Amino acid sequence: LKSHEIDFYYRATEAQMPSLKGLPGTRIVLTEFTQFADIGINASHPPLDDVRVRQALSMAIDRDFITHKLLRGGQTPAYSFVPPGLPIYSGGARTYWADWSFDRRQAEARRLLAAAGWGPQHQLHLVIKHRNSADPLLFMPAIQSDWKQVGVFAELQQNDVQVAYQEYELHDFQVGDAGWQSNDAIDMLDLSRADIGGQNYGYYNNPAYDAELNAAVHALDPRETARHARTAEQMLLDDAPVAPLYFLASHNLVNPDVTRWIDNSLDAHGAHWLCRAPMAPAGVSARAA
Numbered sequence: 001l002k003s004h005e006i007d008f009y010y011r012a013t014e015a016q017m018p019s020l021k022g023l024p025g026t027r028i029v030l031t032e033f034t035q036f037a038d039i040g041i042n043a044s045h046p047p048l049d050d051v052r053v054r055q056a057l058s059m060a061i062d063r064d065f066i067t068h069k070l071l072r073g074g075q076t077p078a079y080s081f082v083p084p085g086l087p088i089y090s091g092g093a094r095t096y097w098a099d100w101s102f103d104r105r106q107a108e109a110r111r112l113l114a115a116a117g118w119g120p121q122h123q124l125h126l127v128i129k130h131r132n133s134a135d136p137l138l139f140m141p142a143i144q145s146d147w148k149q150v151g152v153f154a155e156l157q158q159n160d161v162q163v164a165y166q167e168y169e170l171h172d173f174q175v176g177d178a179g180w181q182s183n184d185a186i187d188m189l190d191l192s193r194a195d196i197g198g199q200n201y202g203y204y205n206n207p208a209y210d211a212e213l214n215a216a217v218h219a220l221d222p223r224e225t226a227r228h229a230r231t232a233e234q235m236l237l238d239d240a241p242v243a244p245l246y247f248l249a250s251h252n253l254v255n256p257d258v259t260r261w262i263d264n265s266l267d268a269h270g271a272h273w274l275c276r277a278p279m280a281p282a283g284v285s286a287r288a289a
Helices: 014-020 051-059 063-071 102-115 134-149 161-169 185-192 207-218 222-239
Strands: 027-041 124-131 152-159 175-181 242-254
Touching (some): 027 051, 051 242, 063 242, 124 161, 152 161, 185 207, 207 222
Antiparallel strands (some): 027 242
């Protein structure tokens, strides 16, 4: 990019951003897109079969610290499961504690854990299995620290991405990190259907949830589809077999001479649609030409 030999650099990593921001002759394009990161909680594995424990684990995570202090790549804290900005689906479902201060959330997490029988005299120990990719390696120690503050002691166990997902699909984990990208709310919510198979990592089984998704799929009015999907999403957030962490942003470095680059939620940029401004005569900028 610096020598104008390439037109764009697709999805730069967060670690590269500080040095790339000062690179002359380029522009950084940060775009929210329809991908999320989450923590899967195995609801079939005691004591995680207790919704109080699952909610305590989710609310005790400092998402603002993870996104704004650690990752710093345009990610936004997630208090819902479906990313904002999807066609037709306007969202509206949120965790009931989304607007609480972090101190209040941690206090409530301690209360919920105590009500479930966990505390200083009966400490909860968990194993977090996670991918060994860049982001989880960065934020997992922060989650480990957050949980320690509410009395939960977590051991971190990293695996290759393929190994991690294989164990998730076999439900061979207590807590694990994952993510998904789609441009359809139903596709995202389908991940927690009882009959979806291995992709329902947390082994969530709620017939009412499945019924709402079925109603969403068969509704003829898009507004009814969205209403049923929103009801299902709220059930998922209330039952907490998944703890949403953050919504991702794409990081693209684009040569200023490239035209017809259009931001979009899928971060899809077909090369056949892109153009490059003609070379300017010597001594004249491309913009002036």
